[in-house]
Amino acid sequence: MTAKAVESGDLATVIGLEVHVQLETETKIFCGCSTDVEDDEPNTHTCPVCLGLPGALPVLNEGAVEAAVKIGKAIDADIPEETTFHRKNYYYPDLPKNFQITQYDAPICQDGELEFSVEGQRTSVGIRRAHLEEDPGSLQHKGGSIDTADYTLVDYNRAGTPLMEIVTRPDFRSPDEVRAFLAKLEEVLEYLGVFDATRDGSLRVDANLSIVDAEEVSGDGTIDASVLEDANRTEVKNISSHKGAEKALAYEETRQKNAISRGRAVEQETRHWDESKGITLSMRSKEEEKDYRYFREADLPPLRVSHWKDEIPIPELPDARRERFQSEYGLSDEAASKLTSTKQVADFYEDVAEQFDPDLAATWVADNLLGELNYRDMLLTDVADRFDEVTRLVELVAEEEITAKNARETVLRSMLDDELDPDTIVEQEGLGKTGEDEVAAAVTEAIEENPDAVEDFHAGEDGALNFLVGQVMQKTGGSADPGQVNQLLRDELT
């Protein structure tokens, strides 16, 4: 790095990611145990295979391979003729066999890319490889942290959950790009139906970050490999969310830049992201580079996958669907983006849009429903079993049984807060659009009670009619249609 670059602070950030995602399969990757462990008692989702009992053998769950092939197609990766598994040997108490079955020289996906946008700008990041492996168990340190605990318990419920490790090229230039990428990756994985973001620990990120001279970044944003080799980088571990990734890397970026501007070298090391303190800490491991002694896992014969790419279909992905929503339903880019943010939202929108007006459906799903849910810190998933009720509410509005305002401000909110169905709320609150006789009577009353306003109306003051409409609305408890009231008043007064 040149002194000039350091002095002027003309530095560029380089980030690459290793993202571990748990694949949503019914059973574990090498045995028939259920992956749906939630908060079940420790070690209840286990068998000889995932406990690594002597003599047990792994048998590949082809569902996990299918999920991996779907990911490969979505990131436009090369899928090899044949895929094989290797053993990664290291000792750790959460690893039942003291080796992890993973992929080494024939990963299921190679050379892909993922497009995403950061603040409206489209960009893309290269995916070097993505491979399948088994998740270890989990450790519970009792009476303190890993260093101070009295003892540690091991839970193998998680052991054998299929993981996909997605390794990007060092194409990120800022922490906010990382955040946008991770959000997009989750979105795509959920669309593929291979990932559940709500599951605890379903996304884990390790990030490599280094700082180089900004002049080394060429016009197309690439950096020479030798420059990256020379730059000292840190590996930040223990990141478990998009926000966490952005925060951890912003911290690490600042820390390294500060060190450089003070003339100190950045040490090549592994650092631990402490989410609660918002800092990264050196793991202080004096270990030399680990030697995992990779070698072929003979218990799993090579699997021919070349034809799978053609045989396994993948659903329409978010980008394509967003574009279709704009052309097919005439939605704005913003509305279409919101409505394709998750597959569930998009599916629900299309369901509503087919029954009613697409614009009305967009307003109700994108603005009203998601807005109210967001306000309550809820997700669409939380009301997935009440889609019928939401659809009924939209129907009430579409058929002008109730006003849009009442539907939004009273019925929808009460549905979410009191868990009542829309028809019950309409009845309880008397929101059904008021009968014509009642409106006519209110119009007569309003005219009789407000001679001054009537006089002003005849004198040509526009505000007077609005005042009278307001009076009628008050008398009908807001359930009259303002346009209709307006017309009735004009008819009566002229």
Add this chain to the structure above:
Amino acid sequence: MSHNAYITETTIEGADDGPLAGRTVAVKDNISTADVRTTCGSAMLDDYVPPYDATVVSRLKDAGATIAGKTNMDEFGMGTTTETSAFGPTENPAAEGRVPGGSSGGSAAAVAAGEADLALGSDTGGSIRCPAAFCGVVGIKPTYGLVSRYGLVAYANSLEQIGPIAPSVEEAAELLEVIAGPDEHDGTTRDAAENGGNYDYAAAADGDVDGLEIGIPTELVDDADEGVTEVFWDAIADLESKGASYHEVELPSVEHAVEAYYVIAMSEASSNLARFDGVRYGNSGGYDGNWNETFAKAREEGFGEEVKRRILLGTYALSAGYHDKYYKKAQDARAWVKQDFDEALSEADVLASPTMPVPPMKLGESLDDPLKMYLADANTVPINLANLPAISVPAGETEDLPVGLQFVGPAFGEQQIIRAASALA
């Protein structure tokens, strides 16, 4: 007198009827039996009780067999004499004061002494054929993938198979019929019927060798003891008299087979045995403190010398900087051995050699010289490298010591070696 054939004597009853009803089967102690301890001949597992049955054990039970006990073996299968067992050596019932061979020495001894009608062994580099030869009984190492390994505690998983040991070829074939065939719990099993074979093994023991073409690899005969080669050639002459003919073949690759075998087997062992860390198996010794030191102590205490030697050498062979020099080279040699055997078998129905180049050793004379012990496997290990089936059948005696003859067949050609062997016994 007891030959110390069993580590655990027990009675596990099978189904009321079936092809093995009324017969007792001794099971090598590295094959998992639910609720009956399975030690692998190691102090590390002296109180390990599996919660599940190996697939072959389920098949024995379904076939009506009664399991008579768990037999002695070299620790984790690592040995050629059954002397590395933590439960003491087994004596050869057919040769007083001699080893029964290994590592399935207990299984062969149980059959030879009549303590069981039949037995199961496992063969990683000769561990069924060697003790069968030394104890004067029949042993079959099946084609890799014919018999499920589910429940077999792994030593070198790319090489080993479970197989039968019996007093006669026909009985060994009957036992093989029971245990052979695909298993959903073992992804490496293959269906013989879809690979040019079938499962009618006992029927193949008809002694009909008229027209049989035997290939004899000179490399596997020339280095054997004189007494052994005499018995071998007498047996070949016997087969000729029954209508078989032979020609000599060359297998230049087998010169490297022992080296390649030990590099691969030890490398795989270093990984397969990693799970024995004192956390869930073996005697953790109640050590407290640092995890690395704790498991190192548990392994130091729990494993015997030969096992530690092989784990260390295997770890070394897989290490960065040495991987290409040892492990990768050994894999290349393995491919070469396979090719040599395929070529030899394209011009012969079976290959024949002495099973062991030497007669059974005296108890206590082999342990101090591991290299010598490894070289005794010269005739058996190439077959495991090539994934082929082989049988050892008694061929006679030299100075009152049993000599075994080995037939090797093409993949899933079990019938051919059973037929050839049945002409001798």
